[in-house]
Amino acid sequence: MIATEAPPTTTMTHAGSVATRMAVVADEVAGPAAADVDARGRFPTETVEALRAEGLLAALVPTASGGGGATLAEVSEGLVALGKRCASSAMVVAMHHIQVACLVRHGSSPLLRDYLRELSEHQYLLASATTEVGTGGDVRSSICALDVADGRFRVEKQAPVISYADDADAVLVTARRTADSPESDQVIVLCRPPGLELEQVGEWNALGFRGTCSTGFVLRATGDADAVLSEPYSDISTRTMLPVAHLLWSSVWLGIATDAVELARRFVQAEARRKPGTMPAASVRLAQTAVVHQQFVDMVHSSLARFAEADADSDRLSSIGFGVGMNALKVSASTLVVDIVRECMLICGLASYRLDSPFSLGRHLRDGMGAALMVNNDRIMANNAQMLLVHRGE
Amino acid sequence: MTVDETIRQVLVEHGRLAVPVESLADDTDLFGAGMTSHASVNVMLALEDAFDLEFPEKMLKKSTFESIGAIRSAVTEMTDG
Ligand SMILES: Cc1cc2nc3c(=O)[nH]c(=O)nc-3n(C[C@H](O)[C@H](O)[C@H](O)COP(=O)(O)OP(=O)(O)OC[C@H]3O[C@@H](n4cnc5c(N)ncnc54)[C@H](O)[C@@H]3O)c2cc1C
Numbered sequence: 513m514i515a516t517e518a519p520p521t522t523t524m525t526h527a528g529s530v531a532t533r534m535a536v537v538a539d540e541v542a543g544p545a546a547a548d549v550d551a552r553g554r555f556p557t558e559t560v561e562a563l564r565a566e567g568l569l570a571a572l573v574p575t576a577s578g579g580g581g582a583t584l585a586e587v588s589e590g591l592v593a594l595g596k597r598c599a600s601s602a603m604v605v606a607m608h609h610i611q612v613a614c615l616v617r618h619g620s621s622p623l624l625r626d627y628l629r630e631l632s633e634h635q636y637l638l639a640s641a642t643t644e645v646g647t648g649g650d651v652r653s654s655i656c657a658l659d660v661a662d663g664r665f666r667v668e669k670q671a672p673v674i675s676y677a678d679d680a681d682a683v684l685v686t687a688r689r690t691a692d693s694p695e696s697d698q699v700i701v702l703c704r705p706p707g708l709e710l711e712q713v714g715e716w717n718a719l720g721f722r723g724t725c726s727t728g729f730v731l732r733a734t735g736d737a738d739a740v741l742s743e744p745y746s747d748i749s750t751r752t753m754l755p756v757a758h759l760l761w762s763s764v765w766l767g768i769a770t771d772a773v774e775l776a777r778r779f780v781q782a783e784a785r786r787k788p789g790t791m792p793a794a795s796v797r798l799a800q801t802a803v804v805h806q807q808f809v810d811m812v813h814s815s816l817a818r819f820a821e822a823d824a825d826s827d828r829l830s831s832i833g834f835g836v837g838m839n840a841l842k843v844s845a846s847t848l849v850v851d852i853v854r855e856c857m858l859i860c861g862l863a864s865y866r867l868d869s870p871f872s873l874g875r876h877l878r879d880g881m882g883a884a885l886m887v888n889n890d891r892i893m894a895n896n897a898q899m900l901l902v903h904r905g906e
Numbered sequence: 907m908t909v910d911e912t913i914r915q916v917l918v919e920h921g922r923l924a925v926p927v928e929s930l931a932d933d934t935d936l937f938g939a940g941m942t943s944h945a946s947v948n949v950m951l952a953l954e955d956a957f958d959l960e961f962p963e964k965m966l967k968k969s970t971f972e973s974i975g976a977i978r979s980a981v982t983e984m985t986d987g
Pocket residue numbers: 607639640641642643644647648649650673674675676721724726882885886887888890891892894895
Protein backbone atom coordinates (compact mmCIF):
# COMPACT_ATOMS: atom_id res chain seq x y z
CA MET A 513 0.00 0.00 0.00
CA ILE A 514 3.05 2.19 -0.29
CA ALA A 515 2.86 5.01 -2.82
CA THR A 516 4.44 4.06 -6.12
CA GLU A 517 7.27 6.50 -6.41
CA ALA A 518 10.80 5.68 -7.52
CA PRO A 519 12.66 4.00 -4.66
CA PRO A 520 15.25 6.28 -3.10
CA THR A 521 18.73 5.42 -4.25
CA THR A 522 21.42 4.36 -1.84
CA THR A 523 25.01 3.36 -2.47
CA MET A 524 24.09 -0.24 -1.74
CA THR A 525 23.96 -3.33 -3.87
CA HIS A 526 22.59 -6.03 -1.51
CA ALA A 527 26.11 -6.56 -0.20
CA GLY A 528 27.22 -6.59 3.41
CA SER A 529 25.54 -7.78 6.60
CA VAL A 530 21.96 -6.93 7.53
CA ALA A 531 23.21 -4.51 10.20
CA THR A 532 25.61 -2.74 7.82
CA ARG A 533 22.94 -2.34 5.17
CA MET A 534 20.44 -1.00 7.70
CA ALA A 535 23.12 1.48 8.81
CA VAL A 536 23.60 2.70 5.22
CA VAL A 537 19.84 3.28 4.86
CA ALA A 538 19.96 5.09 8.22
CA ASP A 539 22.76 7.43 7.14
CA GLU A 540 21.76 8.01 3.53
CA VAL A 541 17.95 8.00 3.67
CA ALA A 542 16.47 8.07 7.19
CA GLY A 543 18.79 10.77 8.56
CA PRO A 544 18.20 13.35 5.82
CA ALA A 545 14.40 12.85 6.07
CA ALA A 546 14.17 12.78 9.87
CA ALA A 547 13.43 16.46 10.49
CA ASP A 548 10.63 16.51 7.94
CA VAL A 549 9.14 13.23 9.21
CA ASP A 550 9.11 14.70 12.72
CA ALA A 551 7.83 18.15 11.77
CA ARG A 552 4.97 16.90 9.62
CA GLY A 553 4.28 13.74 11.62
CA ARG A 554 4.38 11.78 8.40
CA PHE A 555 5.24 8.16 7.65
CA PRO A 556 8.95 7.70 6.73
CA THR A 557 8.11 6.35 3.27
CA GLU A 558 11.59 6.78 1.82
CA THR A 559 13.23 4.79 4.63
CA VAL A 560 10.80 1.89 4.38
CA GLU A 561 11.11 1.92 0.57
CA ALA A 562 14.91 1.80 0.80
CA LEU A 563 14.78 -1.12 3.26
CA ARG A 564 12.27 -2.84 0.99
CA ALA A 565 14.51 -2.37 -2.06
CA GLU A 566 17.31 -4.04 -0.09
CA GLY A 567 15.11 -6.97 0.98
CA LEU A 568 15.60 -5.95 4.61
CA LEU A 569 11.94 -6.17 5.69
CA ALA A 570 12.30 -9.97 5.58
CA ALA A 571 15.62 -9.93 7.47
CA LEU A 572 14.27 -12.21 10.22
CA VAL A 573 12.58 -14.69 7.86
CA PRO A 574 14.61 -17.89 7.41
CA THR A 575 16.42 -18.17 4.07
CA ALA A 576 14.40 -21.33 3.29
CA SER A 577 11.32 -19.07 3.14
CA GLY A 578 13.07 -16.48 1.02
CA GLY A 579 14.17 -14.19 3.84
CA GLY A 580 17.48 -12.86 5.09
CA GLY A 581 17.98 -15.44 7.84
CA ALA A 582 19.39 -12.76 10.15
CA THR A 583 19.68 -13.13 13.92
CA LEU A 584 17.89 -10.85 16.36
CA ALA A 585 21.30 -9.43 17.34
CA GLU A 586 21.97 -8.31 13.75
CA VAL A 587 18.57 -6.62 13.48
CA SER A 588 19.14 -5.02 16.88
CA GLU A 589 22.43 -3.56 15.67
CA GLY A 590 20.73 -2.20 12.55
CA LEU A 591 17.99 -0.64 14.70
CA VAL A 592 20.55 1.14 16.87
CA ALA A 593 21.94 2.68 13.66
CA LEU A 594 18.45 3.69 12.48
CA GLY A 595 17.53 4.99 15.94
CA LYS A 596 20.52 7.32 15.84
CA ARG A 597 19.28 8.96 12.63
CA CYS A 598 15.47 8.79 12.91
CA ALA A 599 13.83 7.20 15.93
CA SER A 600 10.38 7.19 14.26
CA SER A 601 11.74 5.16 11.33
CA ALA A 602 13.55 2.83 13.72
CA MET A 603 10.41 2.30 15.81
CA VAL A 604 8.33 1.48 12.71
CA VAL A 605 10.93 -1.05 11.59
CA ALA A 606 11.25 -2.52 15.10
CA MET A 607 7.47 -2.98 15.41
CA HIS A 608 7.41 -4.66 11.99
CA HIS A 609 10.18 -7.13 12.91
CA ILE A 610 8.41 -8.01 16.19
CA GLN A 611 5.36 -9.12 14.19
CA VAL A 612 7.53 -11.01 11.70
CA ALA A 613 9.23 -12.83 14.60
CA CYS A 614 5.81 -13.98 15.89
CA LEU A 615 4.90 -15.35 12.45
CA VAL A 616 8.28 -17.03 11.95
CA ARG A 617 8.24 -18.70 15.36
CA HIS A 618 4.53 -19.51 15.75
CA GLY A 619 2.81 -19.36 12.33
CA SER A 620 2.64 -23.09 11.67
CA SER A 621 -0.39 -23.47 9.36
CA PRO A 622 0.36 -23.95 5.64
CA LEU A 623 -1.44 -20.65 4.98
CA LEU A 624 0.88 -18.79 7.35
CA ARG A 625 3.96 -20.61 6.01
CA ASP A 626 2.99 -19.51 2.49
CA TYR A 627 2.38 -15.99 3.74
CA LEU A 628 5.97 -15.73 5.02
CA ARG A 629 7.25 -16.65 1.56
CA GLU A 630 4.95 -14.02 0.05
CA LEU A 631 6.10 -11.47 2.63
CA SER A 632 9.72 -12.09 1.64
CA GLU A 633 8.98 -11.84 -2.05
CA HIS A 634 6.96 -8.62 -1.86
CA GLN A 635 8.67 -7.20 1.25
CA TYR A 636 5.40 -6.65 3.11
CA LEU A 637 5.25 -4.34 6.13
CA LEU A 638 3.34 -5.65 9.18
CA ALA A 639 1.51 -3.63 11.85
CA SER A 640 0.03 -4.67 15.18
CA ALA A 641 -3.26 -4.15 17.04
CA THR A 642 -2.93 -5.44 20.60
CA THR A 643 -4.09 -2.37 22.57
CA GLU A 644 -7.88 -2.02 22.77
CA VAL A 645 -10.34 0.62 23.91
CA GLY A 646 -11.46 -0.54 27.36
CA THR A 647 -8.41 -2.60 28.32
CA GLY A 648 -5.77 0.10 27.72
CA GLY A 649 -2.22 -1.11 28.08
CA ASP A 650 -3.36 -4.44 29.56
CA VAL A 651 -2.61 -6.29 26.32
CA ARG A 652 -3.08 -9.69 27.96
CA SER A 653 -6.86 -9.32 27.92
CA SER A 654 -9.20 -8.63 25.03
CA ILE A 655 -12.77 -7.49 24.75
CA CYS A 656 -13.28 -8.19 21.04
CA ALA A 657 -13.75 -11.83 20.03
CA LEU A 658 -13.32 -13.94 16.93
CA ASP A 659 -16.41 -15.27 15.28
CA VAL A 660 -15.41 -18.43 13.40
CA ALA A 661 -17.86 -20.20 11.10
CA ASP A 662 -17.48 -22.35 7.98
CA GLY A 663 -13.70 -22.03 8.01
CA ARG A 664 -13.78 -18.20 8.07
CA PHE A 665 -13.08 -15.79 10.91
CA ARG A 666 -14.60 -12.38 11.50
CA VAL A 667 -13.48 -9.76 14.04
CA GLU A 668 -14.13 -6.13 14.90
CA LYS A 669 -11.74 -4.28 17.22
CA GLN A 670 -11.78 -0.75 18.61
CA ALA A 671 -8.05 -0.02 18.47
CA PRO A 672 -6.91 3.28 20.04
CA VAL A 673 -3.44 2.92 18.46
CA ILE A 674 -2.28 1.07 15.36
CA SER A 675 1.01 2.54 14.21
CA TYR A 676 1.39 3.12 10.43
CA ALA A 677 -1.74 1.04 9.70
CA ASP A 678 -2.40 2.93 6.44
CA ASP A 679 1.05 2.07 5.11
CA ALA A 680 1.09 -1.56 6.28
CA ASP A 681 0.29 -4.60 4.15
CA ALA A 682 -1.27 -6.56 7.03
CA VAL A 683 -2.12 -6.22 10.73
CA LEU A 684 -1.70 -8.87 13.44
CA VAL A 685 -4.68 -8.55 15.78
CA THR A 686 -5.33 -10.03 19.24
CA ALA A 687 -8.85 -11.09 20.23
CA ARG A 688 -10.65 -13.55 22.51
CA ARG A 689 -10.71 -17.05 21.01
CA THR A 690 -14.54 -17.16 20.91
CA ALA A 691 -17.42 -14.98 22.06
CA ASP A 692 -17.71 -17.26 25.15
CA SER A 693 -14.00 -17.14 26.11
CA PRO A 694 -12.77 -15.30 29.21
CA GLU A 695 -10.84 -12.04 28.59
CA SER A 696 -7.50 -13.80 29.06
CA ASP A 697 -8.12 -16.59 26.50
CA GLN A 698 -6.67 -14.76 23.49
CA VAL A 699 -5.48 -15.68 20.02
CA ILE A 700 -3.67 -13.67 17.38
CA VAL A 701 -4.82 -13.47 13.76
CA LEU A 702 -3.26 -12.17 10.55
CA CYS A 703 -5.63 -9.67 8.89
CA ARG A 704 -4.96 -8.46 5.35
CA PRO A 705 -6.71 -6.90 2.38
CA PRO A 706 -9.13 -7.40 0.81
CA GLY A 707 -10.60 -8.77 4.07
CA LEU A 708 -9.30 -5.83 6.12
CA GLU A 709 -11.16 -2.56 6.65
CA LEU A 710 -9.73 0.30 8.71
CA GLU A 711 -11.87 3.23 9.76
CA GLN A 712 -9.65 5.96 11.15
CA VAL A 713 -10.57 7.51 14.51
CA GLY A 714 -8.75 10.71 15.43
CA GLU A 715 -5.26 11.91 14.60
CA TRP A 716 -1.74 11.19 15.88
CA ASN A 717 -0.38 14.56 16.94
CA ALA A 718 2.02 13.51 19.69
CA LEU A 719 5.11 14.78 21.46
CA GLY A 720 7.43 12.23 19.88
CA PHE A 721 7.65 9.20 17.59
CA ARG A 722 5.56 11.41 15.34
CA GLY A 723 6.46 9.49 12.20
CA THR A 724 4.97 6.25 13.56
CA CYS A 725 1.52 7.68 12.69
CA SER A 726 -0.04 5.83 15.63
CA THR A 727 -3.66 6.71 14.92
CA GLY A 728 -6.77 5.00 16.31
CA PHE A 729 -8.96 2.79 14.14
CA VAL A 730 -12.05 0.66 14.13
CA LEU A 731 -10.65 -2.49 12.55
CA ARG A 732 -12.98 -4.92 10.80
CA ALA A 733 -11.52 -8.06 9.28
CA THR A 734 -12.51 -11.37 7.85
CA GLY A 735 -10.50 -14.19 6.33
CA ASP A 736 -9.55 -17.87 6.26
CA ALA A 737 -9.62 -19.37 9.77
CA ASP A 738 -6.12 -20.77 9.14
CA ALA A 739 -4.85 -17.19 9.45
CA VAL A 740 -5.41 -17.60 13.23
CA LEU A 741 -2.17 -18.65 14.92
CA SER A 742 -2.91 -21.99 16.60
CA GLU A 743 -0.96 -21.44 19.85
CA PRO A 744 -2.62 -19.39 22.60
CA TYR A 745 -1.53 -15.73 22.55
CA SER A 746 -0.42 -16.10 26.20
CA ASP A 747 2.32 -18.51 25.03
CA ILE A 748 3.25 -16.44 21.95
CA SER A 749 3.50 -13.35 24.12
CA THR A 750 5.65 -15.02 26.79
CA ARG A 751 7.97 -16.78 24.37
CA THR A 752 8.27 -14.23 21.55
CA MET A 753 6.26 -11.03 21.43
CA LEU A 754 7.21 -9.67 24.85
CA PRO A 755 10.94 -10.54 24.88
CA VAL A 756 11.46 -9.59 21.21
CA ALA A 757 9.55 -6.32 21.64
CA HIS A 758 11.57 -5.35 24.71
CA LEU A 759 14.84 -6.23 22.92
CA LEU A 760 14.06 -4.35 19.71
CA TRP A 761 12.46 -1.31 21.39
CA SER A 762 15.50 -1.07 23.66
CA SER A 763 17.72 -1.13 20.57
CA VAL A 764 15.83 1.87 19.13
CA TRP A 765 16.12 3.76 22.44
CA LEU A 766 19.82 2.90 22.60
CA GLY A 767 20.16 4.50 19.16
CA ILE A 768 18.60 7.73 20.46
CA ALA A 769 20.92 7.76 23.50
CA THR A 770 23.97 6.93 21.38
CA ASP A 771 23.38 9.84 19.03
CA ALA A 772 22.94 12.20 22.01
CA VAL A 773 26.25 11.03 23.49
CA GLU A 774 27.98 11.46 20.13
CA LEU A 775 26.70 15.04 19.88
CA ALA A 776 27.82 15.74 23.45
CA ARG A 777 31.26 14.30 22.71
CA ARG A 778 31.63 16.48 19.62
CA PHE A 779 30.53 19.50 21.62
CA VAL A 780 33.16 18.90 24.32
CA GLN A 781 35.85 18.15 21.74
CA ALA A 782 35.11 21.44 19.96
CA GLU A 783 35.57 23.22 23.30
CA ALA A 784 38.86 21.40 23.88
CA ARG A 785 40.14 22.47 20.47
CA ARG A 786 39.37 26.10 21.21
CA LYS A 787 41.46 26.07 24.41
CA PRO A 788 44.05 23.30 24.27
CA GLY A 789 45.47 22.57 27.72
CA THR A 790 42.31 23.43 29.70
CA MET A 791 39.78 20.71 30.43
CA PRO A 792 36.36 21.77 29.10
CA ALA A 793 33.90 22.33 31.94
CA ALA A 794 31.59 19.52 30.83
CA SER A 795 34.29 16.92 30.24
CA VAL A 796 33.77 15.09 33.53
CA ARG A 797 30.02 14.99 33.02
CA LEU A 798 30.69 13.57 29.55
CA ALA A 799 32.89 10.88 31.10
CA GLN A 800 30.13 10.04 33.60
CA THR A 801 27.55 9.91 30.83
CA ALA A 802 29.79 7.61 28.81
CA VAL A 803 29.84 5.21 31.78
CA VAL A 804 26.04 5.09 31.87
CA HIS A 805 25.88 4.76 28.09
CA GLN A 806 28.20 1.76 28.24
CA GLN A 807 25.88 0.14 30.82
CA PHE A 808 23.05 0.63 28.32
CA VAL A 809 25.05 -0.92 25.44
CA ASP A 810 26.13 -3.88 27.58
CA MET A 811 22.61 -4.43 28.90
CA VAL A 812 21.17 -4.68 25.38
CA HIS A 813 23.93 -7.09 24.34
CA SER A 814 23.60 -9.29 27.43
CA SER A 815 19.81 -9.35 27.06
CA LEU A 816 20.16 -10.51 23.45
CA ALA A 817 22.45 -13.28 24.70
CA ARG A 818 20.01 -14.16 27.51
CA PHE A 819 17.21 -14.53 24.96
CA ALA A 820 19.36 -16.68 22.64
CA GLU A 821 20.32 -18.96 25.56
CA ALA A 822 16.76 -19.27 26.85
CA ASP A 823 15.53 -19.97 23.32
CA ALA A 824 17.63 -23.13 23.26
CA ASP A 825 15.81 -24.45 26.37
CA SER A 826 12.03 -24.16 26.14
CA ASP A 827 11.41 -24.24 29.94
CA ARG A 828 13.75 -21.28 30.44
CA LEU A 829 11.87 -19.17 27.91
CA SER A 830 8.65 -19.45 29.93
CA SER A 831 10.32 -19.29 33.35
CA ILE A 832 9.55 -16.56 35.87
CA GLY A 833 13.18 -15.49 36.05
CA PHE A 834 13.41 -14.91 32.30
CA GLY A 835 10.16 -12.93 32.23
CA VAL A 836 11.24 -10.74 35.14
CA GLY A 837 14.57 -10.12 33.36
CA MET A 838 13.01 -9.11 30.05
CA ASN A 839 10.67 -6.71 31.84
CA ALA A 840 13.63 -5.26 33.73
CA LEU A 841 15.33 -4.61 30.38
CA LYS A 842 12.36 -2.54 29.14
CA VAL A 843 12.10 -0.50 32.32
CA SER A 844 15.88 0.13 32.47
CA ALA A 845 16.27 1.01 28.79
CA SER A 846 13.29 3.37 28.73
CA THR A 847 14.62 5.12 31.84
CA LEU A 848 18.25 5.28 30.67
CA VAL A 849 17.40 6.87 27.32
CA VAL A 850 15.85 9.91 29.02
CA ASP A 851 18.56 10.06 31.73
CA ILE A 852 21.28 10.08 29.08
CA VAL A 853 19.61 12.68 26.84
CA ARG A 854 19.11 14.92 29.88
CA GLU A 855 22.79 14.64 30.83
CA CYS A 856 23.80 15.43 27.26
CA MET A 857 21.64 18.55 27.41
CA LEU A 858 23.57 19.72 30.47
CA ILE A 859 26.80 19.06 28.56
CA CYS A 860 25.79 20.93 25.39
CA GLY A 861 23.86 23.62 27.24
CA LEU A 862 21.73 26.07 25.27
CA ALA A 863 23.05 24.68 22.00
CA SER A 864 21.02 21.54 22.76
CA TYR A 865 17.95 23.51 23.90
CA ARG A 866 17.75 25.52 20.69
CA LEU A 867 15.76 23.90 17.92
CA ASP A 868 17.93 25.40 15.17
CA SER A 869 21.36 24.27 16.33
CA PRO A 870 23.43 21.30 15.10
CA PHE A 871 23.55 20.18 18.77
CA SER A 872 19.76 20.31 19.24
CA LEU A 873 18.47 17.46 21.43
CA GLY A 874 14.79 18.36 21.30
CA ARG A 875 13.73 15.43 19.15
CA HIS A 876 15.83 12.98 21.18
CA LEU A 877 14.10 14.13 24.36
CA ARG A 878 10.59 14.08 22.88
CA ASP A 879 11.04 10.63 21.32
CA GLY A 880 12.76 9.28 24.42
CA MET A 881 9.87 10.30 26.68
CA GLY A 882 7.56 7.88 24.84
CA ALA A 883 9.62 4.86 25.87
CA ALA A 884 8.28 4.62 29.43
CA LEU A 885 4.68 4.94 28.22
CA MET A 886 4.51 2.43 25.41
CA VAL A 887 3.26 -0.22 27.78
CA ASN A 888 3.50 1.86 30.91
CA ASN A 889 6.51 1.13 33.13
CA ASP A 890 4.25 1.14 36.21
CA ARG A 891 2.16 -1.59 34.62
CA ILE A 892 5.29 -3.62 33.85
CA MET A 893 6.52 -3.12 37.40
CA ALA A 894 3.15 -4.37 38.74
CA ASN A 895 3.62 -7.53 36.66
CA ASN A 896 7.14 -8.02 37.97
CA ALA A 897 5.95 -7.41 41.53
CA GLN A 898 3.49 -10.25 41.15
CA MET A 899 6.01 -12.60 39.56
CA LEU A 900 8.55 -11.86 42.31
CA LEU A 901 6.05 -13.08 44.94
CA VAL A 902 6.63 -16.60 43.64
CA HIS A 903 10.12 -16.30 42.12
CA ARG A 904 12.72 -18.71 43.50
CA GLY A 905 15.88 -17.11 42.10
CA GLU A 906 18.00 -18.48 39.27
CA MET B 907 -8.83 -31.17 57.80
CA THR B 908 -7.73 -33.67 55.17
CA VAL B 909 -5.42 -32.57 52.36
CA ASP B 910 -8.38 -32.42 49.96
CA GLU B 911 -10.46 -30.35 52.35
CA THR B 912 -7.63 -27.88 52.79
CA ILE B 913 -7.14 -27.55 49.02
CA ARG B 914 -10.86 -26.94 48.51
CA GLN B 915 -10.88 -24.38 51.32
CA VAL B 916 -7.97 -22.51 49.65
CA LEU B 917 -9.84 -22.57 46.32
CA VAL B 918 -12.98 -21.18 47.99
CA GLU B 919 -10.99 -18.30 49.46
CA HIS B 920 -8.60 -17.50 46.61
CA GLY B 921 -9.56 -19.31 43.39
CA ARG B 922 -12.19 -16.78 42.27
CA LEU B 923 -13.85 -19.56 40.26
CA ALA B 924 -16.95 -19.08 38.18
CA VAL B 925 -18.53 -22.25 39.69
CA PRO B 926 -18.98 -23.50 43.31
CA VAL B 927 -15.94 -25.43 44.57
CA GLU B 928 -18.20 -28.33 45.73
CA SER B 929 -19.15 -28.94 42.10
CA LEU B 930 -15.52 -29.56 41.05
CA ALA B 931 -14.38 -33.09 40.28
CA ASP B 932 -10.85 -34.24 41.07
CA ASP B 933 -9.75 -33.58 37.47
CA THR B 934 -11.84 -30.49 36.56
CA ASP B 935 -9.66 -27.90 34.76
CA LEU B 936 -9.47 -25.00 37.21
CA PHE B 937 -8.37 -22.51 34.53
CA GLY B 938 -11.37 -23.59 32.43
CA ALA B 939 -13.50 -23.00 35.56
CA GLY B 940 -12.42 -19.34 35.49
CA MET B 941 -9.22 -19.23 37.61
CA THR B 942 -7.00 -16.45 36.21
CA SER B 943 -3.22 -16.55 36.39
CA HIS B 944 -3.42 -13.78 39.00
CA ALA B 945 -5.73 -15.95 41.15
CA SER B 946 -3.48 -18.98 40.67
CA VAL B 947 -0.59 -17.06 42.26
CA ASN B 948 -2.76 -16.37 45.33
CA VAL B 949 -3.87 -20.02 45.45
CA MET B 950 -0.25 -21.06 45.37
CA LEU B 951 0.74 -18.66 48.15
CA ALA B 952 -2.19 -19.82 50.32
CA LEU B 953 -1.28 -23.50 49.75
CA GLU B 954 2.29 -22.80 50.83
CA ASP B 955 0.98 -21.20 54.01
CA ALA B 956 -1.58 -23.93 54.73
CA PHE B 957 0.86 -26.82 54.23
CA ASP B 958 3.95 -24.94 55.42
CA LEU B 959 5.97 -25.69 52.32
CA GLU B 960 7.63 -23.88 49.40
CA PHE B 961 7.01 -25.11 45.87
CA PRO B 962 10.34 -25.44 44.01
CA GLU B 963 10.92 -23.63 40.70
CA LYS B 964 10.25 -26.77 38.64
CA MET B 965 6.71 -26.98 40.06
CA LEU B 966 5.90 -23.33 39.26
CA LYS B 967 3.99 -24.05 36.10
CA LYS B 968 0.39 -24.01 35.01
CA SER B 969 0.03 -27.82 35.04
CA THR B 970 0.85 -28.04 38.80
CA PHE B 971 -2.27 -26.02 39.60
CA GLU B 972 -4.62 -27.13 36.83
CA SER B 973 -6.86 -29.39 38.96
CA ILE B 974 -7.49 -30.48 42.56
CA GLY B 975 -5.86 -33.83 41.72
CA ALA B 976 -2.75 -32.15 40.30
CA ILE B 977 -2.44 -29.90 43.38
CA ARG B 978 -2.82 -32.91 45.69
CA SER B 979 -0.04 -34.79 43.84
CA ALA B 980 2.28 -31.82 44.14
CA VAL B 981 1.50 -31.29 47.84
CA THR B 982 1.88 -34.98 48.77
CA GLU B 983 5.08 -35.26 46.73
CA MET B 984 6.54 -32.46 48.83
CA THR B 985 5.19 -33.45 52.24
CA ASP B 986 6.15 -37.14 51.75
CA GLY B 987 9.53 -36.36 50.25
C1 LIG C 1 4.80 5.42 19.78
C2 LIG C 1 3.78 4.40 20.18
C3 LIG C 1 3.37 3.45 19.28
C4 LIG C 1 2.42 2.48 19.61
N1 LIG C 1 2.03 1.59 18.66
C5 LIG C 1 1.10 0.65 18.97
C6 LIG C 1 0.65 -0.26 17.96
O1 LIG C 1 1.09 -0.23 16.81
N2 LIG C 1 -0.30 -1.17 18.30
C7 LIG C 1 -0.81 -1.25 19.56
O2 LIG C 1 -1.63 -2.10 19.80
N3 LIG C 1 -0.42 -0.39 20.54
C8 LIG C 1 0.52 0.56 20.27
N4 LIG C 1 0.92 1.45 21.24
C9 LIG C 1 0.26 1.40 22.55
C10 LIG C 1 1.13 0.80 23.66
O3 LIG C 1 1.49 -0.51 23.36
C11 LIG C 1 0.41 0.82 25.00
O4 LIG C 1 -0.61 -0.09 25.01
C12 LIG C 1 -0.15 2.14 25.30
O5 LIG C 1 0.89 3.09 25.23
C13 LIG C 1 -0.76 2.20 26.66
O6 LIG C 1 -1.53 3.38 26.69
P1 LIG C 1 -2.19 4.00 27.97
O7 LIG C 1 -1.16 4.79 28.69
O8 LIG C 1 -3.41 4.68 27.52
O9 LIG C 1 -2.68 2.78 28.83
P2 LIG C 1 -2.30 2.12 30.19
O10 LIG C 1 -1.06 1.34 30.14
O11 LIG C 1 -3.52 1.37 30.54
O12 LIG C 1 -2.03 3.31 31.18
C14 LIG C 1 -3.07 4.16 31.59
C15 LIG C 1 -2.81 4.63 33.00
O13 LIG C 1 -2.84 3.51 33.88
C16 LIG C 1 -1.81 3.63 34.85
N5 LIG C 1 -1.32 2.30 35.31
C17 LIG C 1 -0.07 2.01 35.67
N6 LIG C 1 0.04 0.74 36.08
C18 LIG C 1 -1.15 0.20 35.96
C19 LIG C 1 -1.65 -1.11 36.26
N7 LIG C 1 -0.89 -2.08 36.74
N8 LIG C 1 -2.94 -1.33 36.01
C20 LIG C 1 -3.72 -0.35 35.53
N9 LIG C 1 -3.30 0.88 35.25
C21 LIG C 1 -2.03 1.16 35.47
C22 LIG C 1 -0.73 4.43 34.14
O14 LIG C 1 -0.01 5.16 35.08
C23 LIG C 1 -1.48 5.30 33.17
O15 LIG C 1 -1.72 6.57 33.69
C24 LIG C 1 1.87 2.44 20.93
C25 LIG C 1 2.29 3.40 21.87
C26 LIG C 1 3.23 4.37 21.52
C27 LIG C 1 3.65 5.39 22.52
